[in-house]
Amino acid sequence: MQKTMFLLLFVFLLFGYSFAGGKASGECAAYFNEGVKAQKGGHMDTAETSYKKTLLVEPAEIDYRKYIANNRGIMYAKQGDLDKAEKAFKEALSIDPQYKAAELNLGLIYEKRRSRCESLEYWSKIFDLDSLKPKNFVIEEEKEIAVKQ
DSSP states (O other), rough: OOHHHHHHHHHHHHHHHHHHHHHHHHHHHHHHHHHHHHHHTHHHHHHHHHHHHHHHHHHOOOHHHHHHHHHHHHHHHTTTTTTHHHHHHHHHOOOOOOOHHHHHHHHHHHHHHHHHHHHHHHHHHOOOOHHSTEEEOOOOOOOOOOOOO
């Protein structure tokens, strides 16, 4: 009898935990989506509040953290604070070094703040430069020109 009660209690707790996680994830997505809508509408304070709520609900969710860092960088850039924008994009890349959106945005910030040369580091990660080379391209010498007599 005790084994059955223990098993039922375990199943109940396991089910409750997985249900809570699903609810938290839905709540997290709702807050994040509110933030994106507010940001697109130009309501930066509301967007920031929604992003903070997202991170309170799911502080360890890596994808939301990198998306929010990137979105904050965009907000800072639109407000003219390129220093904060650069830090936010770098934060997104520290979370996920392969995050293309943050690489692209950081390249744009570097091009505005620093130089095109420094932005190339990020552009080259985004664009596959090898695929842009002409196919079957061979460097040849000029052929001799026949002299008319």
